[in-house]
Amino acid sequence: MLVFPNAKINLGLNITEKRPDGYHNLETIFYPVPVEDALEINILNEGNEKFRLHQAGMEIAGEAENNLVVKAYKLLDARFNLPPIDIHLFKHIPSGAGLGGGSADAAFMLKLLNEKFNLGLATEELEDYAARLGADCAFFVRNQPTYAEGIGNIFSPITFSLKGYQIWLVKPDIFVSTKDAFARIRPHRPDRSLKDIVQLPVEEWKGIMVNDFEESVFPQFPAIGEIKEEMYRQGAIYASMSGSGSSVYGIFKEDASLPEVNFGEKAFVYQGKFE
Numbered sequence: 316m317l318v319f320p321n322a323k324i325n326l327g328l329n330i331t332e333k334r335p336d337g338y339h340n341l342e343t344i345f346y347p348v349p350v351e352d353a354l355e356i357n358i359l360n361e362g363n364e365k366f367r368l369h370q371a372g373m374e375i376a377g378e379a380e381n382n383l384v385v386k387a388y389k390l391l392d393a394r395f396n397l398p399p400i401d402i403h404l405f406k407h408i409p410s411g412a413g414l415g416g417g418s419a420d421a422a423f424m425l426k427l428l429n430e431k432f433n434l435g436l437a438t439e440e441l442e443d444y445a446a447r448l449g450a451d452c453a454f455f456v457r458n459q460p461t462y463a464e465g466i467g468n469i470f471s472p473i474t475f476s477l478k479g480y481q482i483w484l485v486k487p488d489i490f491v492s493t494k495d496a497f498a499r500i501r502p503h504r505p506d507r508s509l510k511d512i513v514q515l516p517v518e519e520w521k522g523i524m525v526n527d528f529e530e531s532v533f534p535q536f537p538a539i540g541e542i543k544e545e546m547y548r549q550g551a552i553y554a555s556m557s558g559s560g561s562s563v564y565g566i567f568k569e570d571a572s573l574p575e576v577n578f579g580e581k582a583f584v585y586q587g588k589f590e
């Protein structure tokens with residue numbers, strides 16, 4: 316069975332307060348984007364290990380045991396004693412990008428196992444398991460536009476669509492530490508909730524819908540801020556960094572023609588349409 320875990324972007328991100336446990340409360344909107352990994356599982360009929368992970372595409376750091384698809388398998392295996400599986404993961408979503416690629420893989424693995432082995436888990440149960448693997452992981456179970464609050468783990472659905480608009484996504488070869496990015500922020504409550512802002516026409520988002528991380532990340536890594544400026548120069552109706560970076564997206568009208576711009580040899584660039 317083969318699935319295509321997709322990335323997400325954050326539409327706005329307000330860091331509202333620092334909590335006694337060191338984490339931060341925030342509000343953001345997760346929106347699915349059609350940049351995808353590929354994930355396949357088959358029953359493993361040889362050898363005596365529980366799983367084998369074959370990875371291709373972009374490299375990700377760390378041991379197989381730490382891969383979130385393996386963690387997802389182990390989580391359900393502990394309850395259901397699953398058959399051994401052969402896992403093929405093709406990475407296309409850049410890591411450390413604020414695109415949630417690892418979380419998407421994990422959530423899609425949970426859904427895949429549920430279906431392949433007829434585990435009968437309801438959506439809510441899948442979300443509970445996903446939440447144990449990462450704060451934004453549960454979003455990918457439903458994979459619908461979602462307003463998130465708390466530490467990014469309390470969800471409510473929102474109805475609006477970017478269908479028809481184009482997206483231009485760039486991840487430069489720059490690593491931003493999420494932990495450091497949070498540490499540099501002075502949390503504050505926004506004047507207006509994202510829930511309201513997102514209902515305005517996209518043309519009106521500029522200057523109102525804000526990602527608080529930009530204020531701390533752009534001065535440290537000016538090249539990331541320059542990508543955002545370039546997108547506006549090229550006619551974006553809205554542009555922003557996603558999550559704590561380092562990726563930046565621009566939203567363009569359906570009929571805009573997007574140019575080829577060199578953001579560096581190692582940059583990841585995607586141009587496509589929202590589905």
Ligand SMILES: C[C@](O)(CO)[C@H](O)COP(=O)(O)OP(=O)(O)OC[C@H]1O[C@@H](n2ccc(N)nc2=O)[C@H](O)[C@@H]1O
Nearest residue numbers: 325337338339413449450451466467493494497558559
């Ligand atoms: C900023 C977002 O990208 C928004 O989508 C995510 O909340 C970040 O999620 P993530 O990359 O999975 O980050 P995690 O691995 O959970 O957290 C990394 C570090 O960021 C800080 N952290 C994270 C989430 C949060 N609500 N408050 C925090 O202060 C903590 O120091 C934590 O140790």
Ligand SMILES: Nc1ncnc2c1ncn2[C@@H]1O[C@H](COP(=O)(O)OP(=O)(O)OP(=O)(O)O)[C@@H](O)[C@H]1O
Nearest residue numbers: 376382383410411412413414415416417418420558
């Ligand atoms: N299947 C996986 N794909 C990518 N990264 C994984 C995976 N499993 C574990 N990881 C680890 O998770 C880290 C974060 O990867 P991820 O792709 O979720 O990036 P991110 O852009 O930081 O996501 P977020 O939007 O949650 O901040 C990687 O550095 C990697 O070590």
